[in-house]
Amino acid sequence: MNLAYYITAHGYGHxxxxxxxxxxxxxxxxxxxxHVVTDLPRDFLAARLPPGPWHxxxxxxxxxxxxxxxxxVDIPATLRGCQALLKRAEALRQQERSFLERHxxxxxxxxxxxxxxxxxxxxxxxxxxxxNFAWDWIYDEFAAGDSTWQPIVRAFREGYAECDxxxxxxxxxxxAAFPRRVELGVxxxxxVARRAELAAATGADPAKRWVLLSFTTLDWDxxxxxxxxxxxxxxxFTVEPLRWNGPNFRAVQRSAFSYSDALASCDAVLTKPGFGxxxxxxxxxxxxxxxxxxxFREYPVLEAAVKRHFRSVHLPAEDLYRGDLRAxxxxxxxxxxxxxxxxxxxxxxxxxxxxxxxxDQG
Numbered sequence: 001m002n003l004a005y006y007i008t009a010h011g012y013g014h015x016x017x018x019x020x021x022x023x024x025x026x027x028x029x030x031x032x033x034x035h036v037v038t039d040l041p042r043d044f045l046a047a048r049l050p051p052g053p054w055h056x057x058x059x060x061x062x063x064x065x066x067x068x069x070x071x072x073v074d075i076p077a078t079l080r081g082c083q084a085l086l087k088r089a090e091a092l093r094q095q096e097r098s099f100l101e102r103h104x105x106x107x108x109x110x111x112x113x114x115x116x117x118x119x120x121x122x123x124x125x126x127x128x129x130x131x132n133f134a135w136d137w138i139y140d141e142f143a144a145g146d147s148t149w150q151p152i153v154r155a156f157r158e159g160y161a162e163c164d165x166x167x168x169x170x171x172x173x174x175x176a177a178f179p180r181r182v183e184l185g186v187x188x189x190x191x192v193a194r195r196a197e198l199a200a201a202t203g204a205d206p207a208k209r210w211v212l213l214s215f216t217t218l219d220w221d222x223x224x225x226x227x228x229x230x231x232x233x234x235x236x237f238t239v240e241p242l243r244w245n246g247p248n249f250r251a252v253q254r255s256a257f258s259y260s261d262a263l264a265s266c267d268a269v270l271t272k273p274g275f276g277x278x279x280x281x282x283x284x285x286x287x288x289x290x291x292x293x294x295x296f297r298e299y300p301v302l303e304a305a306v307k308r309h310f311r312s313v314h315l316p317a318e319d320l321y322r323g324d325l326r327a328x329x330x331x332x333x334x335x336x337x338x339x340x341x342x343x344x345x346x347x348x349x350x351x352x353x354x355x356x357x358x359x360d361q362g
Contacts, residue, residue, distance in 0.1 A: 001358050002033045004100060005109045006116045009039035010064025012216065013276025014131075016259070017169070018111050019048035020187040021130065024351035026052045035103060037061075037116070047254050061085075061092060061113035062135055062156075065296060070215040071272050071317060073295045075142065082139070082152045089155065093119050100125065106358035114159025121162040126357040129163045130350060132172035132275050133298050136160060141297045165357070167350050170342060171275055171305040173298070184350055185343035188279035191260030198257060198265050202250035204235040211289075211329065212237045212263050214271035220244070224323030234329060237266060260284070268332050270315065270325070273302035278310070282342035287311035287335055289328045291320045309342045311335040 003025070007018045015038065025034065030052065036045065037059040045056065063085055066077035096119035100108065108120035112131040120127035136156035143149035157177045166178035170186055199206045211234050220228070228236060229246040236249050239259055243251035252262045263269060263280050270289045271277045281288050288310050293299040294317075306312045313335055315328040 001029065001355075002035065002103050002105050003107055003109065003354065003358060004035045004037060004103070004105045004116070005111075006059070006061060006113055007036065007038035007040060007111050008062050008064055008113055009060055010062070011274060011276070012040070012044065013274040013279075014111050015040045015044060016048065016276040017187045017279060018130070019045060020189065020347040021109075021350045021354075023048070023050055024187075024347040025354060026050055028351050028355060033103075035105070043254065047258060061096075061115040064135070065138070069217045069219050071291060071293055071320075073293075075295055079142070079146075079148065079152075083148075086151060086155055089115060093122070097122050106361045107354060109354055110163075114156050117163050118159050126164045126361055127162065128165045128167060128354055128357060129160065129178065130167045130169065131175070132169040133301070134160055134173075134175050134177060136177050137173050137175065138297050165353065167346075167353060169275065169346060171278055171302055173301055182349075182353065184346035186279040186282055187347035187350060188276075188283045188344070189260070189347065190283045191258065191262070191264030191280070193264045194257065194261050195265045198237075198250075198252070198262065201256060202237070202252065204237070204250045208233060208235050208248075209268070209329075210235045210237060210266040212239075212266040212269045212271075213242070214239075214263070214269050214277050215242060217242065219321065220323060224321060227323035228325060231326060231329065237262060268329075270320075270328070273299060273306055275302070278302065278305060279342075281310060283344055287313075287332050289313045289315050289325075289332055291315050291317050308340050309338050311337060 008014050033053045035055040037057045039058055039060045063081035066074040068074050092115050096116050100123045107126045108116055110116050110129045112129050112134055117127040136153050139149050139153050143153050160177035163178050166181035167184050168181045169184055195206055213236055237252055239252050264284045268287045269281055272293050273290050290306055313328045313331045
């Protein structure tokens with residue numbers, strides 16, 4: 001019962017939730033060969049996946065959003081990337097059709113490129129998608145003011161229309177391009193609080209308040225770094241390769257501590273709203289200081305979820321880039337409790353549906 005799981009390289013949030021579902025698949029089908037196709041770093045996947053017959057293969061079948069950093073996006077670069085993808089789309093579909101046939105794949109899962117869905121349909125095998133937003137919806141906002149985006153929106157919409165089943169996660173847009181869907185909980189599981197171990201490994205003071213800076217990149221100049229270094233009541237943790245020198249900066253090695261465990265060990269998280277960090281904060285019951293994102297249609301949906309489901313404080317992006325964190329750090333201590341809990345268990349739900357689709361195919 002061979003499976004193929006395609007993961008966009010747009011961001012680590014897609015990779016994190018995919019690994020949660022892959023882990024649930026491995027628990028239910030320990031011997032099933034699973035082909036993981038993505039351009040995400042191999043060490044990122046290895047740190048999150050249990051042992052098993054994994055077959056990793058590099059591959060990129062969507063563009064996502066080109067990013068200037070963890071918050072700002074580059075729309076012109078994204079457009080160029082999407083136009084290049086369209087030129088290669090038919091060749092990629094044929095390539096993946098050959099791959100699926102050669103490895104006798106029983107079901108395809110996508111988070112959330114469209115081309116492998118079309119390849120699966122051409123092979124007559126089930127295609128499932130996992131997500132809380134889709135690229136046709138993201139790009140449609142740009143197409144309203146620039147007609148050069150319209151073929152890109154149409155291509156993704158047509159690809160998604162061939163999907164057999166969407167596993168729709170919380171914090172979602174309507175995802176109207178998919179003809180059939182089921183609603184799932186968040187796929188994350190709680191991490192393990194390893195505060196004493198983390199303190200010993202990094203030199204952090206366990207008596208202080210610990211904040212996880214959940215960014216892949218963050219452009220702080222010397223003045224901003226000096227302002228954060230002056231906040232000596234707090235310890236600030238990053239996950240490598242992001243790191244800075246200073247008396248209260250602590251870099252966590254991904255090989256020694258998982259992201260989930262680092263988050264579970266901290267008192268609060270400072271981040272941009274993204275599905276992965278929202279899911280992790282939900283299952284670990286962590287308050288969130290969040291920064292607005294520009295030119296990304298998903299942001300209002302995620303911000304509404306943050307306000308409904310989390311203890312949270314908004315930190316303006318201009319304050320973040322200046323390193324002016326004190327007001328948010330103090331405000332999060334008395335933030336209001338969430339109005340509504342987040343449903344968990346999406347990893348197990350997704351795994352059962354994927355395996356059932358593969359069994360039906362067999």
